[in-house]
Amino acid sequence: MKKITLAHGSGGTLMHDLIKDLFLKHLDNPFLNRLGDSALIDTRKKKIAYTTDSFVVNPIFFPGGDIGKLAVCGTVNDLAVCGARPQYLSCGMIVEEGFDYTDLEKITLSIKAACRQSGVNIVTGDFKVVEKGAADKIFINTSGVGEVFEKAHLSISRIRPGDKIIVSGPIGDHGAAVLLARGELKFRSRLLSDCAPLSGLISSIICRDIKFMRDPTRGGLATTLNEISLASGYNISIDESCIPVRGPVMALCEILGLDPLYMANEGRVILIVSSGSASRILSRMRRHTLGRASRIIGEVERRRTKRVYLKTMVGGARILDMLMGEQLPRIC
Amino acid sequence: MKKITLAHGSGGTLMHDLIKDLFLKHLDNPFLNRLGDSALIDTRKKKIAYTTDSFVVNPIFFPGGDIGKLAVCGTVNDLAVCGARPQYLSCGMIVEEGFDYTDLEKITLSIKAACRQSGVNIVTGDFKVVEKGAADKIFINTSGVGEVFEKAHLSISRIRPGDKIIVSGPIGDHGAAVLLARGELKFRSRLLSDCAPLSGLISSIICRDIKFMRDPTRGGLATTLNEISLASGYNISIDESCIPVRGPVMALCEILGLDPLYMANEGRVILIVSSGSASRILSRMRRHTLGRASRIIGEVERRRTKRVYLKTMVGGARILDMLMGEQLPRIC
Numbered sequence: 225m226k227k228i229t230l231a232h233g234s235g236g237t238l239m240h241d242l243i244k245d246l247f248l249k250h251l252d253n254p255f256l257n258r259l260g261d262s263a264l265i266d267t268r269k270k271k272i273a274y275t276t277d278s279f280v281v282n283p284i285f286f287p288g289g290d291i292g293k294l295a296v297c298g299t300v301n302d303l304a305v306c307g308a309r310p311q312y313l314s315c316g317m318i319v320e321e322g323f324d325y326t327d328l329e330k331i332t333l334s335i336k337a338a339c340r341q342s343g344v345n346i347v348t349g350d351f352k353v354v355e356k357g358a359a360d361k362i363f364i365n366t367s368g369v370g371e372v373f374e375k376a377h378l379s380i381s382r383i384r385p386g387d388k389i390i391v392s393g394p395i396g397d398h399g400a401a402v403l404l405a406r407g408e409l410k411f412r413s414r415l416l417s418d419c420a421p422l423s424g425l426i427s428s429i430i431c432r433d434i435k436f437m438r439d440p441t442r443g444g445l446a447t448t449l450n451e452i453s454l455a456s457g458y459n460i461s462i463d464e465s466c467i468p469v470r471g472p473v474m475a476l477c478e479i480l481g482l483d484p485l486y487m488a489n490e491g492r493v494i495l496i497v498s499s500g501s502a503s504r505i506l507s508r509m510r511r512h513t514l515g516r517a518s519r520i521i522g523e524v525e526r527r528r529t530k531r532v533y534l535k536t537m538v539g540g541a542r543i544l545d546m547l548m549g550e551q552l553p554r555i556c
Numbered sequence: 557m558k559k560i561t562l563a564h565g566s567g568g569t570l571m572h573d574l575i576k577d578l579f580l581k582h583l584d585n586p587f588l589n590r591l592g593d594s595a596l597i598d599t600r601k602k603k604i605a606y607t608t609d610s611f612v613v614n615p616i617f618f619p620g621g622d623i624g625k626l627a628v629c630g631t632v633n634d635l636a637v638c639g640a641r642p643q644y645l646s647c648g649m650i651v652e653e654g655f656d657y658t659d660l661e662k663i664t665l666s667i668k669a670a671c672r673q674s675g676v677n678i679v680t681g682d683f684k685v686v687e688k689g690a691a692d693k694i695f696i697n698t699s700g701v702g703e704v705f706e707k708a709h710l711s712i713s714r715i716r717p718g719d720k721i722i723v724s725g726p727i728g729d730h731g732a733a734v735l736l737a738r739g740e741l742k743f744r745s746r747l748l749s750d751c752a753p754l755s756g757l758i759s760s761i762i763c764r765d766i767k768f769m770r771d772p773t774r775g776g777l778a779t780t781l782n783e784i785s786l787a788s789g790y791n792i793s794i795d796e797s798c799i800p801v802r803g804p805v806m807a808l809c810e811i812l813g814l815d816p817l818y819m820a821n822e823g824r825v826i827l828i829v830s831s832g833s834a835s836r837i838l839s840r841m842r843r844h845t846l847g848r849a850s851r852i853i854g855e856v857e858r859r860r861t862k863r864v865y866l867k868t869m870v871g872g873a874r875i876l877d878m879l880m881g882e883q884l885p886r887i888c
Contacts, residue, residue, distance in 0.1 A: 233685030353565025
């Protein structure tokens with residue numbers, strides 16, 4: 225009998241297949257079928273974005289954040305990359321019997337701080353307790369609602385050859401920080417997760433010249449670019465020498481045979497912008513704390529084989545596939 | 557160190573304390589503070605209801621439903637009792653590694669059927685897998701958004717002495733059916749959970765004379781009436797001889813020393829209606845499949861000691877407290 229594997233939750237190919245063959249097949253409707261980070265709903269007067277995410281990160285506290293901060297930032301970011309101003313969040317917690325009250329309070333305070341920073345409120349919630357052993361400590365689901373900016377004109381169908389790819393900062397920090405926090409490696413570093421709400425950065429730059437945005441979470445930069453290439457039809461090429469990766473992330477990846485291009489991020493955004501506007505948008509991004517290290521890393525190609533290419537430092541080019549299985553379970 | 561217990565997730569006093577002392581304390585905002593089944597959000601042109609619930613029911617398949625049907629009905633009902641027409645749902649699944657694909661498909665088909673019956677769509681979703689042993693089979697969170705009917709004028713502050721209490725059908729079926737499905741008891745019955753979407757019934761009766769509605773889920777009828785009494789300030793009395801309870805539910809409760817008044821329901825609604833309109837609303841409810849067995853079970857009293865009284869069949873009266881601890885974990 226077919227079983228669900230960790231790879232089905234990876235953000236990679238297997239998860240995409242599951243979504244297509246099971247969920248879209250049965251729950252088919254025009255909102256869900258778009259498979260955006262948020263659903264976009266037209267009401268009489270305005271467009272609303274609506275999204276959800278469950279968080280099962282292990283460990284629940286890690287350098288740079290915890291499951292509470294992550295649960296707010298994750299949902300805020302899914303709304304923000306759809307061009308919406310995050311406004312209202314829901315929060316559902318599933319807690320294992322015996323969980324420390326003080327840890328629950330710490331997590332609640334992180335939620336509070338992240339809500340403040342993002343300008344959102346938790347307006348509805350739910351709290352469930354399961355018996356010891358039926359859940360690993362705490363899982364948090366958040367959903368979120370936000371109004372889409374009138375200035376936002378985001379659509380994968382607007383992507384054209386020559387468009388530039390921008391990333392808002394170093395990649396892989398979250399994945400590496402969580403991996404290190406598991407404490408199974410003798411590797412010391414002051415590396416912090418990049419976990420942060422992108423709503424401020426994005427609202428400061430949103431304009432018609434931004435054609436598409438996405439936050440490269442599970443599956444990392446490589447998987448997100450593959451999704452964009454698949455959906456737009458155009459090849460994408462990125463330049464290894466332009467992709468910012470911190471020293472400790474690179475070192476950790478080398479030791480473990482991981483690739484930072486597939487590591488999860490929780491406070492980074494990838495933008496596809498028209499060629500002529502790229503330097504203007506880049507300089508505006510760099511004025512924001514969360515965008516100081518923004519870089520143009522590549523562009524949309526004319527060819528339509530739906531491939532992502534990495535131009536390597538030694539002058540070659542290799543195909544970057546979508547993540548196949550699971551690189552790192554419970555990273556978010 | 558203070559620990560979270562199963563009773564913190566019971567829907568009873570301990571959960572109310574936790575919500576007040578932890579979540580409301582830190583996440584304080586006017587939407588959340590109202591503690592409604594849904595948050596009510598005023599947009600420029602209309603009022604929107606927004607709610608969330610996590611479902612951890614055990615077993616995941618039970619007579620009359622499964623975790624998928626429950627996850628849709630639970631959220632649809634929370635919107636409906638706030639006077640909203642449920643429209644858009646989110647769905648986040650956390651699945652244990654090794655879970656059967658066919659079971660996941662069955663659950664997805666239940667979600668589909670319940671969405672059809674309620675007239676809603678799942679518009680956004682999330683799927684996470686955790687390693688074997690880190691979660692018990694599957695947990696589902698749904699959140700939902702709906703537009704509040706203009707005809708709805710629901711507010712606990714409109715409750716006055718003399719108002720009638722209506723319940724839409726027999727109580728305790730869901731709690732009893734799930735308990736039996738656990739298979740630990742040698743007690744056979746064809747009892748089905750009452751799990752059903754209330755949106756159709758409620759939209760067929762919604763009018764100004766309905767002052768307040770709530771679905772008595774965790775904690776059952778007694779806990780819900782206590783919440784209403786606490787929030788309105790008025791005592792409530794109900795008449796034991798009028799409360800519909802099915803034979804097998806009563807028998808099961810007698811064997812186990814449980815009280816059907818505290819058993820969970822997933823397809824029942826309690827209404828507080830003005831005295832003069834009660835019989836008219838009752839007869840309209842009885843025209844709907846899910847309201848055929850509706851009964852007036854009691855009324856709002858003049859006294860303000862915030863107590864709920866049960867007039868017993870033998871002619872006495874006893875105080876019905878809020879559920880203190882946990883009667884039955886993982887009932888929804």
